[in-house]
Every structure is written in C-alpha cells, then in structure tokens.
Amino acid sequence: MIVKDDFRFQSHVLLVELDxxxxxxxxxxxxxELSGVHWDKAFARQSAAYSAWVGAAAGVQVDPMPVLDGRPADGSLTQET
Structure with a gap:
C-alpha cells in the first residue's frame, strides 16, 4: 500500500506543477506574449513539468484483463462474493 500512496503523492505534486x-x-x-524571455521561461517550465509527469507515469502498469474477463483486480485467482 505504501508504494501506491507514494505514487499518488508524487503524482499529485507533479500534476500540480504541470497544471x-x-x-x-x-x-x-x-x-x-508568444515570444521573448517570459515565453521562453514559461515554455521551459511547462516542458520540464510534462517530462517529469511522463517519466513518472511511464512506469505504471495496468492490467486491463480483470475488466474484460471478470478476474478480481487484486490479482487473486478467485473472486470473493
């Protein structure tokens, strides 16, 4: 659970900066103001924020099959009812 919480916190920080x-x-x-020093700085900031978010999100693995075949999303072999 800690890994998920760490990712959620890191995602929040990165998405706030990107926003x-x-x-x-x-x-x-x-x-x-589509040119000049202010534009260059803002564009560099946005590009860096986007790159940081993509770098963090790239490691996320999602298994779409539980939705498609009815398996439990937690990876167990049996569904709890």
Missing part, C-alpha cells in the same frame, strides 16, 4: 506551468503558459498566450 501551474500550463496555466502560466496559457496566460501568456492570452496576453499575446
């Missing part, structure tokens, strides 16, 4: 970086970038778009 903030994307918001900053979009504010510059609305303001018409």
């Amino acid at each position: 903030a970086a994307t918001t900053q970038l979009m504010m510059l778009v609305v303001a018409g």
